[in-house]
Amino acid sequence: MFTSRTFLPLLLAVCVVSVIGCSPTVHPDPETLFTDYTGEAMPGAAVVVIKDGEVVFKGMYGLAELETGTPVTDSTNFRLASITKQFTALAVMKLIDVELIELKTPIRDYFPELPAFANPITVEHLLRHTSGLMDYESLMADSATVQVHDEDVLTLLTASPSLNFAPGTSYAYSNSGYALLALLVDRVTGTSFPQFLSDQIFRPLEMDGTLAFVEGGPAVRNRAFGYTVIDSVATPSDQSLWSAVLGDGGIYSSITDLMKWDKALDSGAFVSPALWALAYTPGLENYGFGWRIEEVDGHVRYSHTGGTSGFRNVIQRFPEEHLTIIILTNRADPDVVPIADQIAAKYLDE
Secondary structure, eight states: OOOHHHHHHHHHHHHHHHHHHHSOOOOOOGGGGGGGGOSTTOBOEEEEEEETTEEEEEEEESEEETTTTEEOOTTOBEEOGGGGHHHHHHHHHHHHHTTSSOTTSBGGGTOTTSOGGGTTOBHHHHHHTOSOOOOHHHHSOTTOOSOOOHHHHHHHHHTOOOOSSOTTSOOOOOHHHHHHHHHHHHHHHSSOHHHHHIIIIITTTTOTTOEEOOTTSSOOTTBOOOEEEETTEEEEOOOOTTTTOOTTTOEEEOHHHHHHHHHHHHHTOSSOHHHHHHHTSOOGGGBOSSOEEEEETTEEEEEEEEEETTEEEEEEEETTTTEEEEEEESBSOSOSHHHHHHHHHHHHHO
8 A cells, every 4th residue: 555655755766856857967167178278388279258248258379380389369360161152251241241242143243254164153153152063172283392372272263163953042161162252252352352352341340350361462460370289299380381361261360359349240240231131141061151050959150260281260159149269379280169059058048
């Protein structure tokens, strides 16, 4: 026979399980996630978390330049690598907004030297990585020793044998496409891509330390240099053969300047709301115009990573929660996306 005494342990067990199940997840303090970036001779990181327009966490770790012992600060300028693509995309969007170009315009209207198989490729295909163009790295000779530039990318594509797929039918992340977009800005405006970015985006936002770096042009102030760390030993790895290509990854910036960029994105500055809506509309593989658009645990996220010789970066924006995480580092490894994911989970849970 069951009595009240029989049920009491069962009820207590249910209560215990319920309490455990409802207890909040304990997230690590962001400070503890950057121990790999501290030390007397370690390349570093700069991190900022913005919630509802306010900085809720900021951290600077390690060294921007090991040889001089220069520490990372919030004004240290890191090579953004592919985070550059959101600025390249905006430059093109500005030209679309003033009707100098159109999304559906064939790119051979601007680059007639491309092979005839490029006829169906449009500006929108380049923005969304659906052009089918071969990536220029695969077209470079194995014996190459000289850095390539955006114009060299066009030359390589002009000699390419074919497309990877018919434009618009598939997705393949394409650095080639964004190099062409930078050249498109040059050809349509008659202004160099770095100067256009400075005049139209960086200077209006007072992003005073940010620039698309060209050897022999303005120097990168407060520059972070890239390194590779193996067995706790850091060696310089600041440049690769494609580090001079601008449209896909040539911008340097700091967390201070990127906070101004984040604020401008919140305001919908620069182009029409309709065009911003298109930029944040996911296409194939959830890629918009310079942003990856996804849903993570019920939260909409706009994000992009940036990885190149000696640098790993990420920006994640959760527009509905007004949350942004930016991590810039000057070391080839580790991947910083898992760190950003942990930080995002902490603040989204709160």
